[in-house]
Amino acid sequence: MRVCIRNVGKTYRARGRELGALEDISLDVAENEFLTILGPSGCGKSTLLLLIGRLEPPSGGTIDFEGERHSGGPLTTMVWQKYALFPWRTVLQNVAFGREVRGMAKKPRLEHARGLIDAVGLKGFEDSYPHELSGGMQQRVALARALANDPEVLLMDEPLAALDAQTRAVMQIELLRIWDQYRKTVVYVTHSIEEAVLLGDRIVVMSARPGRIREIIPVMLPRPRTLDMIVTQEFHAIADHAWTAIKSEVIAYA
Amino acid sequence: MRNLLRAAWANLFPILTVLLLWELVVRIGWINAFFLPPASVVLAKFAEMTGSGELFASFRITAWRMTLGFAIGASAALVLGLAIGLSRPLLAFFSPLVAATYPLPKIALISIFLVIFGIGDPPIVAAVAISTFYPILISTLTGLKSVDPMLLKAAEDLGANRYQVTVKVLLPGALPVIMSGMKMGAAVALIVVVAVEMYIGQSGAGHVLAWATEFFKIDLLYANVIAIGLFGIVLFKLVDFIERLLVPWANRD
Ligand SMILES: Nc1ncnc2c1ncn2[C@@H]1O[C@H](COP(=O)(O)OP(=O)(O)OP(=O)(O)O)[C@@H](O)[C@H]1O
Numbered sequence A: 001m002r003v004c005i006r007n008v009g010k011t012y013r014a015r016g017r018e019l020g021a022l023e024d025i026s027l028d029v030a031e032n033e034f035l036t037i038l039g040p041s042g043c044g045k046s047t048l049l050l051l052i053g054r055l056e057p058p059s060g061g062t063i064d065f066e067g068e069r070h071s072g073g074p075l076t077t078m079v080w081q082k083y084a085l086f087p088w089r090t091v092l093q094n095v096a097f098g099r100e101v102r103g104m105a106k107k108p109r110l111e112h113a114r115g116l117i118d119a120v121g122l123k124g125f126e127d128s129y130p131h132e133l134s135g136g137m138q139q140r141v142a143l144a145r146a147l148a149n150d151p152e153v154l155l156m157d158e159p160l161a162a163l164d165a166q167t168r169a170v171m172q173i174e175l176l177r178i179w180d181q182y183r184k185t186v187v188y189v190t191h192s193i194e195e196a197v198l199l200g201d202r203i204v205v206m207s208a209r210p211g212r213i214r215e216i217i218p219v220m221l222p223r224p225r226t227l228d229m230i231v232t233q234e235f236h237a238i239a240d241h242a243w244t245a246i247k248s249e250v251i252a253y254a
Numbered sequence B: 001m002r003n004l005l006r007a008a009w010a011n012l013f014p015i016l017t018v019l020l021l022w023e024l025v026v027r028i029g030w031i032n033a034f035f036l037p038p039a040s041v042v043l044a045k046f047a048e049m050t051g052s053g054e055l056f057a058s059f060r061i062t063a064w065r066m067t068l069g070f071a072i073g074a075s076a077a078l079v080l081g082l083a084i085g086l087s088r089p090l091l092a093f094f095s096p097l098v099a100a101t102y103p104l105p106k107i108a109l110i111s112i113f114l115v116i117f118g119i120g121d122p123p124i125v126a127a128v129a130i131s132t133f134y135p136i137l138i139s140t141l142t143g144l145k146s147v148d149p150m151l152l153k154a155a156e157d158l159g160a161n162r163y164q165v166t167v168k169v170l171l172p173g174a175l176p177v178i179m180s181g182m183k184m185g186a187a188v189a190l191i192v193v194v195a196v197e198m199y200i201g202q203s204g205a206g207h208v209l210a211w212a213t214e215f216f217k218i219d220l221l222y223a224n225v226i227a228i229g230l231f232g233i234v235l236f237k238l239v240d241f242i243e244r245l246l247v248p249w250a251n252r253d
């Protein structure tokens, strides 16, 4: 499905003070698009995902989901930066959580979860607890859990930020492979320009707080994407463009 | 099997060494045998009491009072803790009450229980119950508060309704902290049951201690202290086992 964001703003009220987190955001996320969002810290990227995920109400504007529903799942599901896995549940039980709370029968939902655990490369770890896994593996579980929910739109908030550089590179490729397989609409927040270029169809660059859309950069790189593309001229040109856009905002913020 | 034997020996060796030293210093005469009978005498007394069923009889009474008191205190604490922890108005009402009564050493209430319940099991059980109540109540409240709000958000995002968030996330999330409160409650229950039996009991391990002291049955005194120590070890192993069963995901070394 498409996501149509129109004139959305968000003001937080905390201890009597008002804080403008987002201002006048208008944006369409196309069907099956992989949209990446870049912006300085505190510019409201996570807030935007919470709004799209209907976990926070906007202070103004509208967010609509248009087009045909493909999945039997919810409109959106979030993948969190800190994984947010349930420590008391095994990998299998974590991945099956969404279908469990939506009342699906045990056998099919566990079977389905097994399939996704396999898809993210964690076969054999079904009965492990999250604390027994590495960060990269935990993030795979989080991804499988979100995919198992079969949402129309996958929201990802810096899902790889807590990983070391090598694991991160591996996970970027994995993510591309899995996205290729499941073809979801994705809104993906990241701090890494390189990651935004490597993964995205378009990059939304946001301004410092209150967050506004500064620029939208199309990424005209062929798919499937590979890590080798990072050293190409085209990649550099796009990354430079993004860096120029974000530089002034980062400096404005600091 | 070899490892098991080695582990058993690693535990046994220090204990045997201390027993041997104990025996020696008393036999040599460095410590007056009236205050500390030789280890062999105390162990013989212990064996005799075990054989005659005397020990079992007194500990059965103590264990029963402790278990009953713990069960009453723990269930009340859990029910109230969950009710308060899940409801803002109840929390607002009970917080000042808990804060005001928590610091009072519950053992101070023993005379009141005596007046209310008279002599016998009830005041002892009541003392154990009230002493286990607070650590478990506090840990239940702390446990509920300690659950990462992100997990609640994540569950909601995955489609859980409020009831499901409570039952599937809030409660299991609070369980490790609640369990540590239970452990503290069990430790307090043992202390309180023995202390109160010493003070007002007419039977039980604590009463035997008090009686042995009064009549200078020093070997009985020491044998009984050792028995209480062993009882404590068994109790804590049992609680550990239950914790492992209920909280298998907790990070342990
Ligand atoms: N629940 C809240 N209550 C009050 N203010 C909030 C709340 N959540 C976020 N904010 C504020 O809103 C602004 C945007 O926060 P948000 O987390 O969306 O930024 P972000 O772009 O995701 O930052 P980062 O890159 O550091 O993750 C920040 O200034 C933050 O302090």
Ligand SMILES: [Mg+2]
Pocket (backbone or CB within 6 Å): A045, A046, A047, A157
């Ligand atoms: Mg953020």
